Amino acid sequence: MKERLSINSNLVVLAVLLVVAGLASPYFWTIENIVNLIRVTSLIGIIAVGMNVVIISGGIDLSVGSVVALVGTLAASLATAGYPLGIVVLVPIAAALVAGLVNGSLVALLGFQPFVATLVTMTVFRGSGLVYSAGQPIYADYPAFIAFLARGTFGGVPAPAVLFFAIVLVTWYVMRFRAIGRMIYMVGANEKAAYYGGVSVWRVKLFTYVYCAALAGIAGLILTARMGSGEPGQAGVLYELDAIAAVVIGGTALQGGRGSVWGALVGALVIGVMSNLFNLLGVAPEWQNVSKGAVILAAVIMAGAGPFIGAIFARRASNG
Amino acid sequence: MVNRTNGQSTHLKAVPKGEPAVLLTMAGISKSYPGVKALSDVGLQVRAGEILSLVGENGAGKSTMMKILAGAVKPDAGTISIDGKPVELSDTSVAHRMGISTIYQELMLVPHLSVVENLFLGNLVRNRWGLLDWKDMCARAVEIMRDLGYPGSIDVAIRDLSVAEQQLVEIGKAITRPCRLLIMDEPTAPLNREEVEHFFKIVRKLQKAGTSIIFITHHLNEIFEVCDRVVVLRDGQMVGESDVAHLSESQLVEMMLGRKLSLEKREWDRGVAPDADVVLEVDGLSTEELLKNVSFRLRKGEVLGLAGLMGSGRTEILRNIFGVDKPSAGTIRAEGKRAMFSGPRQALEGGIGLGPEDRKSDGLILSMPIRHNVTLSSLARYAGPLALRRGREVAAVKDLCQRLQVKYSSTEVPVGKLSGGNQQKVILARLLDAKVDIFLLDEPTRGIDVGAKGAIFDLIRQLAANGASVIIVSSVIEELVHVCDRIICLNLGRVTGEQARAQFDMAEIMINVMGGHSEAPQARVGDAR
Ligand SMILES: Nc1ncnc2c1ncn2[C@@H]1O[C@H](COP(=O)(O)OP(=O)(O)OP(=O)(O)O)[C@@H](O)[C@H]1O
Ligand SMILES: [Mg+2]
Numbered sequence: 001m002k003e004r005l006s007i008n009s010n011l012v013v014l015a016v017l018l019v020v021a022g023l024a025s026p027y028f029w030t031i032e033n034i035v036n037l038i039r040v041t042s043l044i045g046i047i048a049v050g051m052n053v054v055i056i057s058g059g060i061d062l063s064v065g066s067v068v069a070l071v072g073t074l075a076a077s078l079a080t081a082g083y084p085l086g087i088v089v090l091v092p093i094a095a096a097l098v099a100g101l102v103n104g105s106l107v108a109l110l111g112f113q114p115f116v117a118t119l120v121t122m123t124v125f126r127g128s129g130l131v132y133s134a135g136q137p138i139y140a141d142y143p144a145f146i147a148f149l150a151r152g153t154f155g156g157v158p159a160p161a162v163l164f165f166a167i168v169l170v171t172w173y174v175m176r177f178r179a180i181g182r183m184i185y186m187v188g189a190n191e192k193a194a195y196y197g198g199v200s201v202w203r204v205k206l207f208t209y210v211y212c213a214a215l216a217g218i219a220g221l222i223l224t225a226r227m228g229s230g231e232p233g234q235a236g237v238l239y240e241l242d243a244i245a246a247v248v249i250g251g252t253a254l255q256g257g258r259g260s261v262w263g264a265l266v267g268a269l270v271i272g273v274m275s276n277l278f279n280l281l282g283v284a285p286e287w288q289n290v291s292k293g294a295v296i297l298a299a300v301i302m303a304g305a306g307p308f309i310g311a312i313f314a315r316r317a318s319n320g
Numbered sequence: 321m322v323n324r325t326n327g328q329s330t331h332l333k334a335v336p337k338g339e340p341a342v343l344l345t346m347a348g349i350s351k352s353y354p355g356v357k358a359l360s361d362v363g364l365q366v367r368a369g370e371i372l373s374l375v376g377e378n379g380a381g382k383s384t385m386m387k388i389l390a391g392a393v394k395p396d397a398g399t400i401s402i403d404g405k406p407v408e409l410s411d412t413s414v415a416h417r418m419g420i421s422t423i424y425q426e427l428m429l430v431p432h433l434s435v436v437e438n439l440f441l442g443n444l445v446r447n448r449w450g451l452l453d454w455k456d457m458c459a460r461a462v463e464i465m466r467d468l469g470y471p472g473s474i475d476v477a478i479r480d481l482s483v484a485e486q487q488l489v490e491i492g493k494a495i496t497r498p499c500r501l502l503i504m505d506e507p508t509a510p511l512n513r514e515e516v517e518h519f520f521k522i523v524r525k526l527q528k529a530g531t532s533i534i535f536i537t538h539h540l541n542e543i544f545e546v547c548d549r550v551v552v553l554r555d556g557q558m559v560g561e562s563d564v565a566h567l568s569e570s571q572l573v574e575m576m577l578g579r580k581l582s583l584e585k586r587e588w589d590r591g592v593a594p595d596a597d598v599v600l601e602v603d604g605l606s607t608e609e610l611l612k613n614v615s616f617r618l619r620k621g622e623v624l625g626l627a628g629l630m631g632s633g634r635t636e637i638l639r640n641i642f643g644v645d646k647p648s649a650g651t652i653r654a655e656g657k658r659a660m661f662s663g664p665r666q667a668l669e670g671g672i673g674l675g676p677e678d679r680k681s682d683g684l685i686l687s688m689p690i691r692h693n694v695t696l697s698s699l700a701r702y703a704g705p706l707a708l709r710r711g712r713e714v715a716a717v718k719d720l721c722q723r724l725q726v727k728y729s730s731t732e733v734p735v736g737k738l739s740g741g742n743q744q745k746v747i748l749a750r751l752l753d754a755k756v757d758i759f760l761l762d763e764p765t766r767g768i769d770v771g772a773k774g775a776i777f778d779l780i781r782q783l784a785a786n787g788a789s790v791i792i793v794s795s796v797i798e799e800l801v802h803v804c805d806r807i808i809c810l811n812l813g814r815v816t817g818e819q820a821r822a823q824f825d826m827a828e829i830m831i832n833v834m835g836g837h838s839e840a841p842q843a844r845v846g847d848a849r
Binding site for chain 1: 644665667668674682685687697706707754
């Protein structure tokens with residue numbers, strides 16, 4: 001019930017934002033802008049869905065932006081070297097999975113704090129992309145399929161949006177109906193009790209980091225396709241913050257054990273609408289960040305504070 | 321004895337002359353949670369300087385009633401007055417100011433802070449510069465804790481104290497501020513007999529100093545030992561009150577349960593043949609800190625008790641078998657095969673399940689529904705080709721909750737919302753659902769009411785009769801004597817004695833638990849706790 005409540009208050013935030021955006025810019029509700037908005041939101045949304053899974057399990061993944069850059073760089077260089085489509089798609093995705101395995105192993109097997117582990121891999125992954133390309137962007141002439149990922153449409157709906165929605169549905173199904181989803185919630189809510197109850201905690205954690213990295217990899221492919229280049233240094237910078245913000249606006253508790261993929265969807269839309277509106281209004285990038293922070297704070301207070309305060313009271317009054 | 325079953329308890333009579341003054345009156349108190357009426361129209365009087373016991377089955381509403389007095393929960397209806405004047409206990413700080421101190425069912429101390437810091441947390445003493453006056457606080461802490469008979473230093477962190485010592489700190493904390501009414505929700509549940517004795521001394525001392533006390537317990541003998549009066553709740557209604565002096569144990573039980581419960585100890589068919597298969601073999605088990613060369617065998621269909629004080633190694637033995645701790649020496653074999661499990665998952669796959677002692681941190685995922693908690697260890701069984709089979713899960717959980725007499729409104733309620741005793745039953749339900757062959761139960765009856773306790777013992781014997789084996793750890797030796805086929809006594813990590821059912825002897829067990837014949841036994845053996 002609590003979950004549904006917080007989603008509702010996110011929806012209110014989103015609705016208010018949409019109304020304000022429409023009033024502020026006459027251009028906002030044009031087909032062209034909405035399609036563009038959805039395109040941009042899908043990218044952050046796909047990453048936020050993976051981040052949401054990690055955060056529900058009680059972790060965090062700061063390396064998603066670097067995975068986006070690494071995947072783009074690999075794909076661009078493979079495409080430029082003339083490899084067939086399968087290789088151009090699968091090798092970068094495999095690299096993303098390896099990145100997820102590295103994150104997961106550091107956290108689940110070696111016991112590093114998720115924040116520390118993924119802060120380290122954030123620099124390592126970006127660094128390896130830069131080393132691989134000698135620090136230079138790689139311009140690529142992508143095969144049609146990859147270009148379609150970024151620019152194509154299904155009956156007017158942008159391809160990335162379709163992909164995003166498919167990912168939301170799959171994740172919803174996994175988290176809600178599969179045993180692994182159940183265990184992700186249990187581990188996030190009380191890792192020790194889950195362990196005593198026979199849950200293989202390390203496997204669950206490993207799964208969440210690999211899942212998150214895989215989605216970041218897909219986002220990386222979309223981004224590089226859109227830009228027509230692999231940008232080892234520039235792509236995906238600060239994406240982790242947008243993704244985390246989307247998750248938090250979506251009502252997922254950073255301490256884990258609670259949250260839903262629909263929240264992440266709404267959260268991503270809030271972030272997307274905000275960036276879009278700032279661009280329409282021509283707000284300078286530095287002011288964009290400042291005001292984005294303010295709006296995120298407001299959204300978190302509206303969406304997250306209710307349950308949070310409730311939890312404090314529940315704890316105080318709990319008779320265990 | 322007044323016996324009220326029709327909820328007309330609102331209008332308590334004026335106190336006749338000669339009886340002590342009334343300190344506090346609660347009238348017409350009601351409180352509902354979604355799907356549960358926790359309290360309906362309950363009234364209660366506390367007289368100055370009395371020890372009042374509040375009793376009732378698990379989920380009867382005792383803790384809710386006390387949380388209302390503590391200002392932690394708001395009632396839906398009803399009035400509270402102190403010294404005849406109506407008060408509004410809108411917050412815990414208001415209750416504190418009125419002189420009401422509460423020790424909750426779960427200890428609320430901060431583990432990594434010291435004794436003195438915990439004592440004054442939320443009630444810090446400042447000097448005239450507005451700075452914390454640690455000198456004064458330490459001096460007062462030393463005095464308070466000495467009066468409570470606490471032997472240690474006030475600078476030790478709480479997590480390094482035994483539960484009994486922590487309990488003393490809780491009391492100390494309650495009396496750092498002027499306290500007219502002290503509420504204690506199941507304070508004796510984790511204590512052993514000696515600790516309870518000491519605890520009662522302190523309670524009587526507080527009473528002499530004029531403090532009124534409300535004391536909740538599921539150990540009925542404790543009521544007859546220290547309490548003046550008892551108020552009985554059943555299903556959120558006040559069903560009776562009486563002076564303890566005019567009451568027998570069976571009358572009390574009848575009031576609580578609404579039916580007679582034979583207090584005769586049940587005798588079960590005990591089917592363990594002396595030559596039954598050995599299912600678990602522990603050989604020379606030792607750990608760095610505590611256990612020293614512990615060896616024993618467990619047979620098919622046997623119920624084995626581990627008796628010992630806090631820190632005797634009883635919990636450690638279970639943890640080592642279950643694979644959450646690793647022994648430094650020794651071997652464990654299950655069904656003749658080496659069974660040094662690397663963790664709970666492997667142990668459960670090997671047919672061994674543990675019901676841990678600390679239900680809040682190890683046993684349950686409080687924010688998750690009853691259903692998720694019950695099926696946690698057996699989730700694989702409910703996995704269909706596409707999705708978890710929710711219908712099957714719900715049916716299984718309902719069935720188990722009924723067998724264990726869990727009081728709940730829906731299988732989807734978070735376990736943390738159940739009453740303490742009902743949470744304990746959910747842990748048992750999970751083990752049953754995991755269908756293990758060997759049950760390791762650490763304090764399985766802690767906080768469980770008399771009626772349900774009997775049901776749980778019946779269940780344990782029934783499991784044994786069906787070929788399962790059980791190891792039980794309990795602080796209450798009478799319970800072990802009641803239900804076990806064999807008891808092993810532990811002291812400071814060593815086995816100090818072993819008795820089969822035919823030779824059970826409380827005195828002997830107590831002596832062994834205290835360290836054996838070499839040390840002069842201090843234990844007073846006799847009436848049941
Ligand atoms: N926060 C809550 N939300 C929902 N239901 C609650 C909550 N707190 C208590 N209840 C319900 O109210 C009823 C009374 O609970 P309470 O904790 O007062 O029982 P109790 O008499 O203390 O039992 P026990 O002996 O097991 O500690 C129970 O059915 C419980 O499930
Ligand atoms: Mg209680």
